[in-house]
Amino acid sequence: MTRATQTISFALLACSGYLLLALPLLMDESPIPSILPTKLQVEIVPVLPFWALISLACYLLGRLGWGVLNFNDTEDAYHELMGQIEQAKKDLDKRKVGWN
């Protein structure tokens, strides 16, 4: 199963679930009765998709900010590498192999 199949299946499932909750709002004579208390049905359900989208965006942006904040700048690694490159060049000179 490809990742695309998984994502699309999940999306369809989520849509079905949401439709189950939202159908009474969309149709006058809904075949499926409202299963939630009226207040939830009228005030929460319509905005649920937007809430989900914004939450997702916040989550991803939060991860991005956190990742950049905690990013390790490894200056020591740079200096260590430079030193080792110089040493390697000396060893190559001993072996009579060029490096320029």
Place this chain on the structure above:
Amino acid sequence: MAKGKANQNKYSVILPTYNERQNLPVLVQMLYDVFTKENLEWEIIIVDDASPDGTLDRAKALQKSFGADHIVLRPREGKLGLGTAYVHGLQSVTGNFVIIMDADFSHHPKFIPDMVKIQAATNCDIVTGTRYRTYTPTGLDSKMLGGVYGWDVKRKLTSQGANILADFLLAPGVSDLTGSFRLYKKEAVIKVIEATESKGFTFQMELMARAKAMGLHVEECPITFVDRVYGESKLGGEEIVEYLKGLTGLWWKV
């Protein structure tokens, strides 16, 4: 124990080169130092794509100095691309482990022993270097630092953004999907490379995505990545578009 070596394994490093006349000898010397210090059986397979700067002559000089049993030359007729270079090099591999790394010092050979230890402790199929995590992997005694030198804030944002997007879309289970410093069991890399179709840096992403999809056991090793030892690190709009296209392609195919 084979000939007094630390273990029974042989490690083959595949180095595709194009105009690496200056870097190649230094890298080979550094690899030699690491393998000798750790007492490991090794070979380096140099796949040169007809470099006009004489890289192949350098490679021949290295072969003379370090020995033809350690330096294997498999040159090609023209610039044919990274993916096919690995496939070409793989055919000459006599080791049971394959190491793939960049030839521009962004990947440091000193991490190879750490990857070897992780693989030995977990018997995983692949050990992949990660720049984005810091922790103590299974098989090692101390915490290892994952990080980069040479990236400004803009570059960090782009890289982290790219990685998070890939993680969200593909959920690959590795923290650094675009990394290309990896230790593979030979059978694992052959199996995965056969299924891989992409070109460019998407190739490395696809290798990992397919490996995970095939159910291979992948462990990570935090590494420090020194970007652009010589010159500026560039990441243009073109690369970003290519990346997004590659990512979507992977999401669809794998």
